[in-house]
Amino acid sequence: MTDLDFSRSQGTKMSEKILTVACNILVFGLVFLMLRLPYQFSLTLVALVIAALLYMEKSGAMNAVFSLYIRNKGLAASSAIVCMLAIPVLLATFRYQSHIAVMAVIYIMVCLGVNFQMGSANMVNFAPAAFMGIGAYSMAVTTVKLGISPWFGLLVAIILCSVAGLLIGLPTLRTKGYYLSLVTMALQLAFTQLIKNIPYIGGPNGLSGVKALNIGGFSLYKSYTFFGMKLAPHFFYLIFCILMLALLYYIAVRISISRYGLVLNNIAQDEIAANCLGVKVSSYKLFAFLIGAIFCGIGGALYASLTSFVGPNDFTFARSLVFICMVILGGMDNLVGVLVGAFLLTVITEKLRDFSDYAQLIYALLLVIILIVRPSGLIPKRVRNYCAIFGRELLPPSRQNVSEPTDTQ
Amino acid sequence: MALLETKGVSINFGGLWAVKDVDFLIDTEEIVGLIGPNGSGKTTFLNIISGLYRATNGVITLCGEDITGLRPFEIFQRGIARTYQSSRLCWDLSVADNILMGLYTKHKRGFVDIILRPKSADDETYEFLQECMDMLSYFNPSLFKLRYDLTKNIPHIDRRRIEICRALVGHPAVLLLDEPTAGLNDEETMQMMMDIYKIKKKIKDVCIIIIEHDMKVMERVPERIVVFNAGQKIAEGIYKDIIKDPDVINAYLGGAAV
Ligand SMILES: Nc1ncnc2c1ncn2[C@@H]1O[C@H](COP(=O)(O)OP(=O)(O)OP(=O)(O)O)[C@@H](O)[C@H]1O
Ligand SMILES: [Mg+2]
Numbered sequence: 001m002t003d004l005d006f007s008r009s010q011g012t013k014m015s016e017k018i019l020t021v022a023c024n025i026l027v028f029g030l031v032f033l034m035l036r037l038p039y040q041f042s043l044t045l046v047a048l049v050i051a052a053l054l055y056m057e058k059s060g061a062m063n064a065v066f067s068l069y070i071r072n073k074g075l076a077a078s079s080a081i082v083c084m085l086a087i088p089v090l091l092a093t094f095r096y097q098s099h100i101a102v103m104a105v106i107y108i109m110v111c112l113g114v115n116f117q118m119g120s121a122n123m124v125n126f127a128p129a130a131f132m133g134i135g136a137y138s139m140a141v142t143t144v145k146l147g148i149s150p151w152f153g154l155l156v157a158i159i160l161c162s163v164a165g166l167l168i169g170l171p172t173l174r175t176k177g178y179y180l181s182l183v184t185m186a187l188q189l190a191f192t193q194l195i196k197n198i199p200y201i202g203g204p205n206g207l208s209g210v211k212a213l214n215i216g217g218f219s220l221y222k223s224y225t226f227f228g229m230k231l232a233p234h235f236f237y238l239i240f241c242i243l244m245l246a247l248l249y250y251i252a253v254r255i256s257i258s259r260y261g262l263v264l265n266n267i268a269q270d271e272i273a274a275n276c277l278g279v280k281v282s283s284y285k286l287f288a289f290l291i292g293a294i295f296c297g298i299g300g301a302l303y304a305s306l307t308s309f310v311g312p313n314d315f316t317f318a319r320s321l322v323f324i325c326m327v328i329l330g331g332m333d334n335l336v337g338v339l340v341g342a343f344l345l346t347v348i349t350e351k352l353r354d355f356s357d358y359a360q361l362i363y364a365l366l367l368v369i370i371l372i373v374r375p376s377g378l379i380p381k382r383v384r385n386y387c388a389i390f391g392r393e394l395l396p397p398s399r400q401n402v403s404e405p406t407d408t409q
Numbered sequence: 410m411a412l413l414e415t416k417g418v419s420i421n422f423g424g425l426w427a428v429k430d431v432d433f434l435i436d437t438e439e440i441v442g443l444i445g446p447n448g449s450g451k452t453t454f455l456n457i458i459s460g461l462y463r464a465t466n467g468v469i470t471l472c473g474e475d476i477t478g479l480r481p482f483e484i485f486q487r488g489i490a491r492t493y494q495s496s497r498l499c500w501d502l503s504v505a506d507n508i509l510m511g512l513y514t515k516h517k518r519g520f521v522d523i524i525l526r527p528k529s530a531d532d533e534t535y536e537f538l539q540e541c542m543d544m545l546s547y548f549n550p551s552l553f554k555l556r557y558d559l560t561k562n563i564p565h566i567d568r569r570r571i572e573i574c575r576a577l578v579g580h581p582a583v584l585l586l587d588e589p590t591a592g593l594n595d596e597e598t599m600q601m602m603m604d605i606y607k608i609k610k611k612i613k614d615v616c617i618i619i620i621e622h623d624m625k626v627m628e629r630v631p632e633r634i635v636v637f638n639a640g641q642k643i644a645e646g647i648y649k650d651i652i653k654d655p656d657v658i659n660a661y662l663g664g665a666a667v
Contacts, residue, residue, distance in 0.1 A: 251524055258523040258530060259509075259516055266499050266510055273497040276459055277575070278485040278514035383503045383557055390535050394505075394542045396553050 020072045021079045023065065028083035031343065032090055035097045035104075039351040046344055050366075053340065053378045062379065066336075070388040081246055088238040098234035102306055104346040105241040106299045111326045111342040112252045112335065113295025118324065119333035119381070120261055121288045122268030126184040127168060128323045130191035131293045133315030134164050135300025137201055140310045143211040145200070150213045150305055157301035158294055165293025169286045176271075188317050196312045206311025210304045213240065221306065234306075241302055248295060252335055255291065257389055264288055265333070322349075325367050331377030340378055411470075412437045412616055413458070413489070413583050418467030419640075420457055427453040429640040431467070435583070435616050440609060442631030443620045444651075446660060450640040451620045452494055455585045458618075459491050460484040471582070486514050488582035492572045494591055494620075500561035504552070504571055507560055508541040509534075511575040544578045545571070547611055548604055566597045570604060577608065577615070586619040590626060602626050624652075636660070 030049060034042050056062040069076040091098045110132055117125040135157035142153035168187055172180045196204045212221030220236040255261050263284050266274040275281050304310045322345065330341020345363070352359035370377070387393040411434035418431045428450040435441050443451050456462045458469060460481035469477045471487055479487070490511070498507050515537065518530040545552045548570045555563055560571065569589055576584055589605065590598040602625075609617065621627055627634060627648060634651045636644040638660035644651055651657055 254523050254527060254530075259513060259534070260520070260523065262502075262506055262509060263513065265502055265506070269499040269501060270497050272461065272481075273493075273499070274510070275481040276461070276485055276491060276497075277510050278482045278579075279510075280482050383559065384506055385557060386505060386535070386538055387557075390531055392535070394535075394538055394556065396542075396546075 016068065017072060017075055020068055020076050023068070024076065024079045024083045028080075028087065032087055034344075034347050035087070035091060035101050036094065042347060042351050046347055050344065050378065054374060057374070057379060066382065067385075067388060070385070081242075084242050084246075085239060088235055088242070091238075092231050092235050093229060095232040095234070098232040098238055100347065100350040102234050102238050102241055103303075103350060104343050105238070105245050106303050106306070107323070107326065107346050108339055108342040109245055109248055109299035109302070110296045110323055111330070111338045112248060113292040113299070114323050114327050115252070115333065115335070115338045116255070116264070116288045116292040116295070118327055119338070120256065120264035120268065121285065123172065123285065123288065124181045124184075124324070125168075125289070125292065126181055126317070126320050126324070127188035127191065128292075128296050129315040129317070129319035130168075130188045131161055131164060131296035132300035132303065132319075133191060133195065133310075133312075134161050134293075135297030136304035136310045136315065137195065137207075137300075138297070139301040139304040140207040140210045141201060143305075144207050144209050150211045153211075153305070154213070154298070154301045157297045161293040161297025161300075162290055164297075165290040166286055168293070169289030172289070173282045173285055185317070188320055192312050192316050195315075202311070204312060206309060206314075208309040210308045210310060212237065212305050212308065213302075221308075237306060244298065244302070248298065249335065249339075252295075256333070256335060257384060260284075260287065262384070322363075325363065328377060329367065329370050331379040331381060333381040334377065334379050337377050337379035337381075411435060412439075412472060414470045415458070416468045416470075418454070418457060418464050418469060420453060420462055421465045426640045428457060428464075431637075431640075431642050433635060433642065435618060437582075437616055438613055439633065440617045440619065440631045442627045442634040442648075443618060443637065444622070444627060444634060445637030449637040449660075451637050452587055453640075454637070455491060455587055455618070455620065458484075458583075459489060459585060485581075489585065490576035490579065490581035490583070491585035492569075492576050492587055492589060494587040496568050496572055498560045498568055498572055498575070500559065502560060503557045504545070504560055504563065505538060505541060505556040507571060508545060508575045508578055509538060511578040512537045512540065515579060541574070541578055544574050547608060548574060566593055566601065569593070569601060573605075573608070577612065580612070581615060584615050584617045586617060586621075588620050588622065590621065590623055598623055598626065602630055605630060 030045065034045050034049070037045065053062070056065070087101060088098065091101060110128055113131070114125065114128045117123045138157035138160045139150060139153035142148045142156050143150050168184065171183050175183055195201060201207055212219050214220060220240050221233050223233045224231050224235070263274065263279055266277075266279070267281055267284055271281050300315075303314075326342040326345045327338055328341070329345060330339065331337025348362060348366070349359050352362065374380070414434040416432055418428060418433075419426060420428045431454060443454070445451050453462065457464050460479055460483065463478055467477070468475060471489065474487075476484060476487060499510075516533065518526075518533050523530045542553060542556065545556070552567060552570065555567065560568060573586065573589060586605070590601050593601060605617075605619070609615075619631060621630075632647070634646065634648055635642055636651060636654070636657050643656045643660060644654045646654075
């Protein structure tokens, strides 16, 4: 991996700052165009972006962008949030495009959850849709059946998903590799069957009338009119989801650069070695399932609150596969990759809504191509570059040699 | 009192006693060599000590405390670290990450700190990484520049060194080395031997059990040698006596004859 020369970059130059912001504007400009343009242009743009990403990764340009962002991480994060928040504003009057944007944000949340298991710990979990379903049904039951605030529904979703994550995690402690995947697959299929057979939650018909989140009686999902302009009902909801995503993404980044991420990587590659280094492997596997389930659950709850309807068909095995594809396409264990993969596939599916048969075909084709051209995904995982993360370099051995004579003991 | 002691340790794999009735002890600051023909149960013996296998019979004590039947991570927490006959580094992680894992049990900052007090958690990691780099430089100052390289891309001998670094960085009481020179040529074996020597000088209070086939290493590195054959301890003593021991000669010649 390329080393960053830190002494040079310490006092970040103005030009670098401008470049960082410009990059963000470019990225979110493209995001906006992919959402906004009609499907022919949007999909062409998606294809171009994929080609560009492949090229950038190969030529090393992606590494340069990464190091630019890490060096200016404060500015990069804040300008990214501002740019992201510009998207609901730009899409304010476009109902369907706003809808796609919200769906993309929700799917990204779920994919970040899947990534803890599949990317970091190499445990392929085929049940993310089930976790999402648990979150969505928690939201539906609390608001429709119990008539309690959707905020409470969000809380219930988090709690139930933690419990479910642990429960589903338990059998997987004893299984590995393919067997683990089979267990989660079975649980996913069982989940869909189960909710179809519980009349209380609507059985096969699902539940409708799920309440949208609100702040002090001010509904986040409602058409408001500003200065005679009718806004898409998604406007505030999208803003809320973006802020939520920023929070979840922050948590995911912290986990992945801390010892949790490191231990999960170690378990993925050699459980025995990790165990012999003092790691209680089972607790970390449960941790990956727990945190992943919470992310999926939050996504599910937000989804239910958006569509105001939940049904068993929204949380099927096929949906789980979609999430897995998103993570593989983007790049396992690279959070930026996961964002990109989830976003691009959401755009492809939603833009091809009217030709859903083709959507499946394009999906499959894309996945096959990526797996052949770049099995590690569009943006493959990176080595943790601690000098960039901490903003200071580890001291070289010369320090050692200086202190050696004093170390006579 | 012995630091690490095993009494009557045996293990049975479906009728085969891979280790049988081994009484063994090692003191602080000591280096003990373990030799024996292929398949004589040396690795299995280390696996029992480090908790990977559960002994069928016998008792293991560390500082007088019974540690028999503890799980590997508990054994490590008590201060027994090891390396493996064939490397168990994580090849898709950098050198720094691999060694950092050796300090896993030392972390004090919890999940909440990691999320809510990122600075304090990062400072801790930075300190640990610096310790790792110091340990790496003990071995060979030239390894420092490889710190962000993927482990799979570095030379074999350096991987061996890194594995020992990872085991040593947490300052264990006992270090178990399973054939640290396996797969190295003569010259590299010599280098590795010098490294282990250097380490022992630097970190005095660690005791080392080393399995090794190379007799040049066995002559110079350990203070005492224990010989295994067919799962049993057949001899014990200093190198000069061991090579003259008729049982040992017989075991090796018998092994070669088969
Ligand atoms: N998990 C196991 N199940 C069954 N038999 C085993 C197992 N582990 C080791 N053995 C057997 O125990 C015996 C001792 O093996 P061990 O690996 O300890 O030998 P060793 O002295 O380390 O040999 P080498 O010098 O080749 O490394 C061998 O006969 C081996 O086949
Ligand atoms: Mg062996």
